[in-house]
Amino acid sequence: MSSRIRSGITVAVVLALSGVLFTVSAQLSSGDESRHAEDLSAVVAEEADRVDALTEQVAALDAEIQALSEAVPGDVPRRSAELRSEEGVVSGAWPVEGPGMRVALEDAPSSSLAIENVTADDLVVHQQDVQHVINALWAGGAEAMTLQGERVTPTSAFRCSGNIMLLHGKVFSPPYVVEAVGDPDRLQSALDSSPGVAIYQDYVDWIDLGYAAEPLDRIEIPAASGGQDVQFADVPDGTDVFS
Known part of the structure; x- marks a missing residue:
């Protein structure tokens, strides 16, 4: 057993000043299939103190965007309420509530080191483990999700080092809790059929x-509290944005 290895639209406000923030898909890429810890001490030291300042900048830019939006002439084509709602959910700009699933992952007790062939690294919940749960829930039709109470958006990313997690510039310790709004039966089925979760x-x-x-x-899923670290987005030629 010890030889088995666990594997790892409305465009929101630009965080152009935060060039060192991580960028990944909402699927939070399944990553390396091996188990390993990553050293995040330097990243934590550089980034943790910037979060509050960047959040204030985002709020100011949000207010500016709102003012500019209200100044748009009334004859400009506007998106339907349904489309705005869908975009708000996907981007994380809108809160979501409904039935769903909660999944919690916790480190093993230190007493498990007494088991033959077990190492300290085996006892820790790794980034890949959390990724497998998140990806399974998306595959099961999750409409919105949080990790440690933080809204997961298309640009969310997290990194684990030992038994700490860095997410949105904040540091968390286990247990790692994922909450997803969606059909509970479909979400459970997706978890049951995930090879990574099975391992x-x-x-x-x-x-x-x-x-x-x-x-x-x-489950109540809050809106994302910060901006997203993308610089711009283009609509493909020929796309009908307002239908």
Whole structure:
């Protein structure tokens, strides 16, 4: 058992000043299939102090965008309310609520080191483990999601080092909690059919890593609290934006 390895539209405000923020897809790429820890001490030291300042800049830019939007002449084609709603959900600009699933991952107890062939690295929830859960929930039709209470958007990224996680410039410790709004049966089925989640659950049985998945009648997903680190977006030629 010890030889088995666990694997890893409305465009919102530009965070152009934050060139060192990570950029990945909402699927949070499945990444390397091997287990490993990443050293984030330098990144944490450089980035943690910037979060508050950048958030204030985002709020100011949001206000400027709102003022400019209100100044647009009334005869300019506008998007339908349905399209605006869909874009707001995808971009993270709008809050979402409804039934869904909560999944929690926790480090194994240190006493599991007494098990033959177990190393300290085996006891830690790794980035790949969280990625497998998130990707499975997206595949199961999740409409919106949070990780550690932070809204997951198309530009969200996280990195794990040992038993800490860096997400949106903030540092978190386990348990790592993912909440997703969607059909609970479909979400559970997607978790059950994920090979990466299955391997993690093998380790749950072997060394007592923590894993809990429960359906919930109502989950409140907040809007994203910060801007997104994209510089611009282009609509492909021929695209009908306002239909």
